[in-house]
Amino acid sequence: MGTSEEYGLLGEWGVAVVISMEEEVARKGGGMGQNLGETNPVFSWIWTAPAPSNIKAFAWRVMLGRIQTRDNLLKRQVIHxxxxxxxxxxxxxxxxxSHLLFTCPAALLIWYDVYAWLGVSTAQIPVGEVHLLQFASIGSNKSQKLGEVAIWLTVVWSLWCVRNRIVFSGGELLKDQILEQVQLKSWQWLTARRVEFSYSWFEWKSNPRLCLLSL
Ligand SMILES: [Zn+2]
Structure with a gap:
């Protein structure tokens, strides 16, 4: 199967699952996900969010600091x-x-667009777990929070995919396209995985907060 370096490209938007979350947990020892979920809600949120499993597995790795960003490649002497x-x-x-997904000026442009779309303003947090906890603060019940987690997953996955495209194929970050992708993917995931979510694409795009709060 693919290497970690290939992961973001091959698994883009759930087309091919290179490493499933179940395999990842099994590799680390059974029950780990359950234990983490008991101590920190973000792990169980990721686990149960309405999103494809390969993207949940990616978020899981983000939380554990296991994605192949260049600081890790430098430590492993893949780059020098x-x-x-x-x-x-x-x-x-x-x-x-932390830098790539949460504090890079380029990533911040995407987060600010997403916050504006959701109608919230917030400080940027450089730690994945705390970032997700804060992001999922609009909703008051679990369904609403999981909807927010789905949006959060689309953002971090989009950033990882665009990063990989730039590294391997060149190009640039087009923030308007990424926002549109975040809106579309989160709407598709919620429509497919939540029977109570029956909003049109237009309703979701124009007032996501209202749609989330009805979950
Ligand atoms: Zn940067």
Whole structure:
């Protein structure tokens, strides 16, 4: 099967699952997911969110700091210089999971667009678990929170995919396209996986908060 480095490309938007979350948990020892879910709700939220399993597995790895960002490749001596380890989105600092997904200026543009779409304003948190806890704070019940988790998953996955496209094929980050992708994928996932979610694409795109709060 594919290597971790191939993961983000082969598994893009659930077309092919390279490593399923079940395999990942089994690899680390049975029951780990359950134990983590008991101590921190974000793990069980990810586990039960209305989203494809390969993208949940990716988020799981984000939480555990296991994605193959360039700081990790430098530690493993896959790459060898500080210049090679720079963030592919901004080119300013060493790429780490935290930087790439939560604090990179390029990633922040996407998050700000998503916050604006949801009608919230918030400080950016550099730690994945805390970031997700804060992100899923609109909803008051579990269904609403899981809807928010689905949106969060589309954002981190989109950032990882665009990062991989830039690394392997060149190009640039087109933030309007990413926002549209976040809106569309989260709507598709909720429509397919939540029978009580019956909103049109237009309703979701124009007032996601109202749709979420009815879950
Ligand atoms: Zn950056």
């Amino acid at each position: 210089t500080a210049a090679e380890a720079l963030c592919p989105l901004c080119g300013r600092v060493e790429e780490s999971c």
